[in-house]
Amino acid sequence: MARNIGSQYTTHRVLGRGSAGTVWLGEGPQGPVAIKLLREDLATDPELAERFAHERHALLGLEHPHIVGVRDLVIGGEDGQDLALVMDLVRGPDLRTHLERERRLAPHEAVAITAQIAAGLSVAHAAGIVHRDIKPENILLEPAADGTGTPPTALLTDFGVAKLIDEPRHGGKGGVVGTPDYVAPEIVEGLPPRAAVDIYALVTVLYELLAGFTPFGGGHTGAVLRRQVTETAARLPGVPDPLWEVLQQCLAKAPASRLRAAELASRLREILPSLEGLPPLDIGDPDGADEPQEPADPPRPAPGPLPAAVPLVRADIPDDERATHTRMRVPDAEELAGGAHGTARTPRAPGQARAGSARHAAAARRKRRLAITVAAGVLAVVAVGGWLLTGGGDDDSNSHRPPHTTTGEPALAP
Numbered sequence: 001m002a003r004n005i006g007s008q009y010t011t012h013r014v015l016g017r018g019s020a021g022t023v024w025l026g027e028g029p030q031g032p033v034a035i036k037l038l039r040e041d042l043a044t045d046p047e048l049a050e051r052f053a054h055e056r057h058a059l060l061g062l063e064h065p066h067i068v069g070v071r072d073l074v075i076g077g078e079d080g081q082d083l084a085l086v087m088d089l090v091r092g093p094d095l096r097t098h099l100e101r102e103r104r105l106a107p108h109e110a111v112a113i114t115a116q117i118a119a120g121l122s123v124a125h126a127a128g129i130v131h132r133d134i135k136p137e138n139i140l141l142e143p144a145a146d147g148t149g150t151p152p153t154a155l156l157t158d159f160g161v162a163k164l165i166d167e168p169r170h171g172g173k174g175g176v177v178g179t180p181d182y183v184a185p186e187i188v189e190g191l192p193p194r195a196a197v198d199i200y201a202l203v204t205v206l207y208e209l210l211a212g213f214t215p216f217g218g219g220h221t222g223a224v225l226r227r228q229v230t231e232t233a234a235r236l237p238g239v240p241d242p243l244w245e246v247l248q249q250c251l252a253k254a255p256a257s258r259l260r261a262a263e264l265a266s267r268l269r270e271i272l273p274s275l276e277g278l279p280p281l282d283i284g285d286p287d288g289a290d291e292p293q294e295p296a297d298p299p300r301p302a303p304g305p306l307p308a309a310v311p312l313v314r315a316d317i318p319d320d321e322r323a324t325h326t327r328m329r330v331p332d333a334e335e336l337a338g339g340a341h342g343t344a345r346t347p348r349a350p351g352q353a354r355a356g357s358a359r360h361a362a363a364a365r366r367k368r369r370l371a372i373t374v375a376a377g378v379l380a381v382v383a384v385g386g387w388l389l390t391g392g393g394d395d396d397s398n399s400h401r402p403p404h405t406t407t408g409e410p411a412l413a414p
């Protein structure tokens with residue numbers, strides 16, 4: 001049933017649901033729009049409403065061909081309890097859906113999409129806005145209007161939403177929203193999110209588009225976060241050297257070593273012509289369906305000695321209780337040892353999706369779709385810092401030990 005949002009908009013049908021709310025196909029004075037209606041508990045949070053109003057100018061001002069435009073912010077609405085973002089309507093699927101269908105993208109397509117999003121990011125970063133939750137679900141694909149087979153245009157959505165819903169009443173100060181597979185190591189360490197976190201997340205997406213799985217995904221949240229801090233991404237066989245250099249550089253543990261968004265866009269555009277006609281990487285099916293044997297994972301660096309302490313991990317919370325901020329707990333001995341819920345990618349039953357793969361991500365997304373809080377307070381710093389300082393991550397990947405200092409970048413609005 002149609003519902004009025006503010007005085008100018010009407011919702012018609014649900015386009016999709018995310019952790020922060022529901023996205024509706026709607027109608028406004030200028031025609032069809034997408035309306036993201038925030039969850040009731042968020043919408044009734046007075047602090048959030050205030051932040052919403054405060055961000056209005058920045059969000060409405062962000063215009064770029066590769067960013068989904070925010071046209072309006074509605075505060076109040078019919079029963080006085082709505083918080084809604086009115087956005088340009090994108091008619092195509094999100095990148096997660098596309099990737100699930102394709103399993104892996106040809107390098108040219110993967111790099112073209114990433115270059116477009118990097119270009120959009122460069123404008124946002126220049127305006128002092130960090131996205132903070134880049135992942136395939138937040139990249140939408142607008143089909144070409146001419147229907148001639150021109151590739152779709154990639155657009156980044158959910159700009160500013162992570163920031164808006166961060167630090168709500170139940171999470172306390174210092175909480176950071178992110179999605180574990182894409183969270184930069186400095187966030188795990190409790191540093192404030194700067195532009196480089198978006199670069200890390202975007203290049204993680206690029207890796208996933210090429211490989212069908214993320215570089216550090218699989219297992220429980222704590223294991224993923226720990227890998228983000230300590231492991232080095234395994235080289236994907238068949239990736240041309242110049243592209244691999246970009247991937248490596250942007251997955252660097254030290255934020256200052258990563259490319260800036262504009263540099264990333266131009267490096268990827270330079271590489272693009274050389275990728276023309278290359279098929280998707282032949283590295284084994286990420287879901288195991290056409291894999292003759294285990295393991296199809298690219299080789300991982302050998303794990304070092306077990307750490308004395310690891311970053312805090314998410315407690316088991318029923319889906320319906322998930323919130324923007326997630327309770328954290330210290331992992332138990334079994335988890336530390338990489339057991340059933342441990343850090344290693346465990347053998348799969350036939351047909352079971354591999355952790356970190358697109359199909360697994362889809363299943364996991366249904367279970368833990370919500371952006372989680374990565375512990376950013378004293379506990380996380382102590383846990384990770386203590387672990388690293390005590391030599392817990394003392395393996396190959398230690399050469400990438402993240403610094404505990406700031407990056408020297410301009411302090412983009414966190």
Ligand SMILES: Nc1ncnc2c1ncn2[C@@H]1O[C@H](COP(=O)(O)OP(=O)(O)OP(=O)(O)O)[C@@H](O)[C@H]1O
Binds near residue numbers: 015017020021
């Ligand atoms: N501007 C838009 N036009 C068309 N569809 C959209 C638009 N924005 C979001 N959607 C669709 O709505 C769905 C939910 O989006 P939403 O941003 O709320 O959640 P998400 O990003 O998938 O997950 P989360 O918020 O938990 O990170 C997505 O499947 C997306 O495809």
